[in-house]
Amino acid sequence: MTWAPKHIPEILAAAGQHLVLSLLSVLIGGIIAVALGIVCARRPRLYAFALTITGIIFVIPSLALFALMIPFLGLGMKPALVGLSSYCLLILLRNVVTGLRGVPEDILDAADGMGYGPWQRLVRIELPLALPLILSGIRIALVTVIGIATVAAFIDAGGLGTIILMGIDQNYPEKILVGGLLTAFIATFFDVLLSRTEKAIVRWRSD
Amino acid sequence: MITMEHVTKRYGEGAAASVDDLSIEVPEGVTVALVGPSGCGKTTTMRMINRLIDPTEGRIVVNGADVRSVDPVIFRRHIGYVIQQVGLFPHMTIAQNVGAVPKLLGWSADRIAKRNDELMQLVGLDPEMLRRYPRQLSGGQRQRVGVARALAADPPVLLMDEPFGAIDPIARARLQEEFRQILRRVRKTVVLVTHDLDEAIRLGDRLAIMRDGKIVQYDTPDAILSHPADEFVENFVGLDRALKRLSLFTVETAMTKGAPNGKAGKVAAGTNLRDALALMAADNSEVLAVTDASGAVLGQLKRDAIFAV
Known part of the structure; x- marks a missing residue:
């Protein structure tokens, strides 16, 4: 360890960029998935179509996906954000829809009969009940995106991938190791954090 | 309404x-x-x-x-x-x-x-x-x-x-x-x-x-x-x-005055007539003593009175 101790601000900056990139991507993807999920949940044909599209995006290799963005968005953060957020759409959409569809019929009937409007029912009953599944979708998406975001260094989006890439170019194993371990650490951190949040939120499920 | x-x-x-x-x-x-x-x-x-x-x-x-x-x-x-x-x-x-x-x-x-x-x-x-x-x-x-x-x-x-x-x-x-x-x-x-x-x-x-x-x-x-x-x-x-x-009627509605002669089963005044009749069938009797909550006898219930309801 000779490089890392002398370059801590640089490493922290890359880690910060990495975090912003990942969190922002999942946030954008999450907003789109929730909106899309609400529209799709009670429309099976539309849902099948949305799953196909998001599924196709999901199977495109990440490097190819970023490369495809370059002609439209150039290099840097913008194409990386678009790529990463579309990448996690499949995971998020599936969990949002499964969560919404999992709300029992009798609960919806009671809500309608009591005088909840469609919007009130969605916000106060359906989304809260789907929340555990939506959260677990966010967790899986975030962990996935934190890993894939390293590849975004290829299109000049910054993040810990830059350090790894530097290590590969310069044949400098310590840089590869620092970038890789830090990425793994961030991913694990969010995995644990969100798992705990899920458990805290579903406390009504246990006796 | x-x-x-x-x-x-x-x-x-x-x-x-x-x-x-x-x-x-x-x-x-x-x-x-x-x-x-x-x-x-x-x-x-x-x-x-x-x-x-x-x-x-x-x-x-x-x-x-x-x-x-x-x-x-x-x-x-x-x-x-x-x-x-x-x-x-x-x-x-x-x-x-x-x-x-x-x-x-x-x-x-x-x-x-x-x-x-x-x-x-x-x-x-x-x-x-x-x-x-x-x-x-x-x-x-x-x-x-x-x-x-x-x-x-x-x-x-x-x-x-x-x-x-x-x-x-x-x-x-x-x-x-x-x-x-x-x-x-x-x-x-x-x-x-x-x-x-x-x-x-x-x-x-x-x-x-x-x-x-x-x-x-x-x-x-x-x-x-x-x-x-x-x-x-x-x-x-x-x-x-x-x-x-x-079962729509209580014992009270068919009760008559007086206590039954001799030994008779007991039934609470609030019981329905269907259950009272079942008690009679079980005892093979034609009359039951009607009691209040404390067990005091209020009157009697005759089988004919049930059938007349």
């Missing part, structure tokens, strides 16, 4: 009518049980009252207002709604569940909390339960919460769909009895849907026997059990209709 005039419901163009040219009038403060075999249209009929289903033809008037002229969402807040599976919201505490409609109506938190306490007392639950979640309650407790939730905003009309169907038979009989007491106190216009004739007899001031989307007979339980309108009703109420009818 509730009037349905020539109401027909068809699911889809040209489909057979689920509810067929049905007319009924439910006076204020009366409990009507819609009863009949499955598929007879009783649930559809009930769900048209609060516009969960819109009729294909006909007019429904609740509280003087044509239900087509009102906003269904706001309208439903003034109609209590109880379903078989209760449908409590699992992510909300009992307090939040019971206070749901008052909250939709914009009541203050203080008023909701006060009302919640009153309601728990009314349905016989410990106010301590208000802090729990539905999963922590038994089936019977959940059903009581369901009733409390329906009564929360003190709606004049209550709709109930098989409200005790998911509860075991012993707890069910007790809940039905308690519910009857509650109804006596709050005086609601109730439409109750059930396939269980005994439940209908126990809770309904009037029964509407339904078949193929039509009401075959609409009358008091006494009248229906003693004079079924046709063969269908006769079969539906069963061979033991005379016995079922006896």
Whole structure:
């Protein structure tokens, strides 16, 4: 360890960029998935179509996906954000829809009969009940995106991938190791954090 | 209070009518049980009252207002709604569940909390339960919460769909009895849907026997059990209709003065005549001593007097 101790601000900056990139991507993807999920949940044909599209995006290799963005968005953060957020759409959409569809019929009937409007029912009953599944979708998406975001260094989006890439170019194993371990650490951190949040939120499920 | 005039419901163009040219009038403060075999249209009929289903033809008037002229969402807040599976919201505490409609109506938190306490007392639950979640309650407790939730905003009309169907038979009989007491106190216009004739007899001031989307007979339980309108009703109420009818009366109504001569079995004054007759059959006797709660003899019950009811 000779490089890392002398370059801590640089490493922290890359880690910060990495975090912003990942969190922002999942946030954008999450907003789109929730909106899309609400529209799709009670429309099976539309849902099948949305799953196909998001599924196709999901199977495109990440490097190819970023490369495809370059002609439209150039290099840097913008194409990386678009790529990463579309990448996690499949995971998020599936969990949002499964969560919404999992709300029992009798609960919806009671809500309608009591005088909840469609919007009130969605916000106060359906989304809260789907929340555990939506959260677990966010967790899986975030962990996935934190890993894939390293590849975004290829299109000049910054993040810990830059350090790894530097290590590969310069044949400098310590840089590869620092970038890789830090990425793994961030991913694990969010995995644990969100798992705990899920458990805290579903406390009504246990006796 | 509730009037349905020539109401027909068809699911889809040209489909057979689920509810067929049905007319009924439910006076204020009366409990009507819609009863009949499955598929007879009783649930559809009930769900048209609060516009969960819109009729294909006909007019429904609740509280003087044509239900087509009102906003269904706001309208439903003034109609209590109880379903078989209760449908409590699992992510909300009992307090939040019971206070749901008052909250939709914009009541203050203080008023909701006060009302919640009153309601728990009314349905016989410990106010301590208000802090729990539905999963922590038994089936019977959940059903009581369901009733409390329906009564929360003190709606004049209550709709109930098989409200005790998911509860075991012993707890069910007790809940039905308690519910009857509650109804006596709050005086609601109730439409109750059930396939269980005994439940209908126990809770309904009037029964509407339904078949193929039509009401075959609409009358008091006494009248229906003693004079079924046709063969269908006769079969539906069963061979033991005379016995079922006896369950509508208490021992007091057939009691005569004086104590029985010699040794006789005892029966409490509040027992129904059907059970009293069963006691006689078990003893092979023709007379029972009628007692009050303390065991003192009030009079006697003769078998002939039961048959004369």
